[in-house]
Amino acid sequence: MILIQLVNGLMEGMTLFLIASGLTLIFGVTRIINFAHGSLFMLGAFVTYELVPLIGPGTLWGFFAAVLLAGLAVSLLGMLFEMLALRRIYGADGLMQLIVTVALVLILRDVVRMIWGPNSLSVPMPDRLMGALQIGDSYFPLFPIAVFLAGLVVVVAMIWVIYFTRAGILLRAGTDDRGMVALCGVNERLIFTAVFAAGAFLAGLAGGLAAPYGEVNHLLDTTVIVSAFIVCVIGGLGNLYGALAGALLVGLTKAIGVMYFPRLSMVLIFLIMALILIARSMGRQGGTAR
Amino acid sequence: MTDPKTLWAAVSRAALNWKLLVPLAVALELFNRLSPASSSTLLTEVAILALFATSLNLLMSFGHMVSFGHAAYFGLGAYGFTLAVTRGGLAPEMALLVGPLAAALGGLVFGALCVRLTEIYFAMLTLACAQITYTVLFQWYDVTGGDTGITGFMIPRLGLSETGYASLVLGLVALALLALWMIVKSPLGLMIRAVGQDRARAEALGLAARRVQLVAFVIAAFFAGIAGTLYAVLHGSAFPDYAGLGLTLDGLIMVVLGGLNSFAGGIWGAVIYEMLSNFVPKFIHQWELVLGLLLLGICLAMPHGFAGLLARLGWRGGKGEK
Numbered sequence: 132m133i134l135i136q137l138v139n140g141l142m143e144g145m146t147l148f149l150i151a152s153g154l155t156l157i158f159g160v161t162r163i164i165n166f167a168h169g170s171l172f173m174l175g176a177f178v179t180y181e182l183v184p185l186i187g188p189g190t191l192w193g194f195f196a197a198v199l200l201a202g203l204a205v206s207l208l209g210m211l212f213e214m215l216a217l218r219r220i221y222g223a224d225g226l227m228q229l230i231v232t233v234a235l236v237l238i239l240r241d242v243v244r245m246i247w248g249p250n251s252l253s254v255p256m257p258d259r260l261m262g263a264l265q266i267g268d269s270y271f272p273l274f275p276i277a278v279f280l281a282g283l284v285v286v287v288a289m290i291w292v293i294y295f296t297r298a299g300i301l302l303r304a305g306t307d308d309r310g311m312v313a314l315c316g317v318n319e320r321l322i323f324t325a326v327f328a329a330g331a332f333l334a335g336l337a338g339g340l341a342a343p344y345g346e347v348n349h350l351l352d353t354t355v356i357v358s359a360f361i362v363c364v365i366g367g368l369g370n371l372y373g374a375l376a377g378a379l380l381v382g383l384t385k386a387i388g389v390m391y392f393p394r395l396s397m398v399l400i401f402l403i404m405a406l407i408l409i410a411r412s413m414g415r416q417g418g419t420a421r
Numbered sequence: 422m423t424d425p426k427t428l429w430a431a432v433s434r435a436a437l438n439w440k441l442l443v444p445l446a447v448a449l450e451l452f453n454r455l456s457p458a459s460s461s462t463l464l465t466e467v468a469i470l471a472l473f474a475t476s477l478n479l480l481m482s483f484g485h486m487v488s489f490g491h492a493a494y495f496g497l498g499a500y501g502f503t504l505a506v507t508r509g510g511l512a513p514e515m516a517l518l519v520g521p522l523a524a525a526l527g528g529l530v531f532g533a534l535c536v537r538l539t540e541i542y543f544a545m546l547t548l549a550c551a552q553i554t555y556t557v558l559f560q561w562y563d564v565t566g567g568d569t570g571i572t573g574f575m576i577p578r579l580g581l582s583e584t585g586y587a588s589l590v591l592g593l594v595a596l597a598l599l600a601l602w603m604i605v606k607s608p609l610g611l612m613i614r615a616v617g618q619d620r621a622r623a624e625a626l627g628l629a630a631r632r633v634q635l636v637a638f639v640i641a642a643f644f645a646g647i648a649g650t651l652y653a654v655l656h657g658s659a660f661p662d663y664a665g666l667g668l669t670l671d672g673l674i675m676v677v678l679g680g681l682n683s684f685a686g687g688i689w690g691a692v693i694y695e696m697l698s699n700f701v702p703k704f705i706h707q708w709e710l711v712l713g714l715l716l717l718g719i720c721l722a723m724p725h726g727f728a729g730l731l732a733r734l735g736w737r738g739g740k741g742e743k
Binding site: 164216220225226227229231233234235236237238241242245353357360361363368397398401404409 | 481487534537538540541542544545546548550552553556557560666670673674677681707708709710712713714716717720721
């Protein structure tokens, strides 16, 4: 039982990481907290719901192709949003930017309700991932393992892009010193748009991957964004590895905590977060973003 | 401030525009007396939300602390009051005091944690604190009744008529707003603003920034708790949603709609928001969509909100201090 929850926790941790990493990347470059990141996750799940029956219901490649396409679709939307709305107010008060993303949350929630209705939908799992993997005497459900591995592939790809490509160099340079990058003759706006698109892609991807393992409804946005925020606070905003550690910690705590304190697993996570915050803010000026 | 003379001096130092406020109060009360019961209830809700939004605005506009979990203290106020009646066996009139105090206590505990952080981390931690409050209210069935809430434990509105309760709430909210205004104008308010505007400089001047922020946080929680208590009395019930993210966002939206950096912003925002949320759904089903688009438009076109617009048009009554 504990092993199954372990696998579930790893899967949840991985999805959380995909969301939180997008949040962190966007914050690192644009200094904007994208409150709509949970909504993008939700949209990814709904688009996957639409695409799976079209591409190949039940098949492995059909599912992953649908998830990939959903990620791209969400990424496109994120890009549009950045270009049409966020770009106009980069100079304004940080709160205004936050409120603009809150506006997107409201809009997307109603749009989703208009198109897909208020009831929960379910996305079929690929047939081949239905069963369980037997190791010794214990069985592990296949689907969470597959999602975890797929997430791992994304993580490796992300690290490769960030550390070994020109786009990654620009991203890191933009995080360190925006003005200097602009002075070097790089189109700063392009970086912003690209980062936003990438973050939205990750959120959409996560939504698609997680879709078959739970209910897909219009309330996903807020539950997801709160968890992602907790991950970011634990890991430190702008810190990718911190986000990974934080996401796995939250995922595992949630999954295993449910067994012992079924009603208070969120409180447990909160306590962990509070302890980490107190421990960290002893030394440095408490948690001011770098 | 026990001496009535110094109290009066403090009130007039607060430079209130009495010529404007007294007729406004009379007009509101007349409207309340003459209109049907349903609009009295609407008036009560607007007044309560105006207090809630203004308490949040104290943090946002003056302390520059963006709380993403202010509804927690509204909820704690409502549940503090409700539980004092159902569990503590207090008379509802006595329990009225328990709600705000419970909220202030919650503000002290969460605030002590949150003010260790700044800016966006602060916002995130307040959000997490509020979600924890919500989760506890939602899941602790034995005490809070879980998602069904607590209902039927008292006569709604303390047995007053809609109109009578509206008068009571209008009076209490006016007093609370006056108190908040005096806090903003007091030396404490100056400290809150100093820390909000330039923390490093305020600290160099010898202010204990965290302590000032904590005091501001507890004050804001206390007044949000008053709002929550009045709301629980209005409906004679308490639900977990009172502490939910939805109400927090509503509060933020009100402040932004009404205008940041002005004391009246929260009040204007609550009025506009309540009007819209009551009348728009009669024409269009997608109320959140409309609100989102409106918010987007305001942020992009009018970054100082409605009070800012009024100020720009030369109306100085709602102009803030900056």
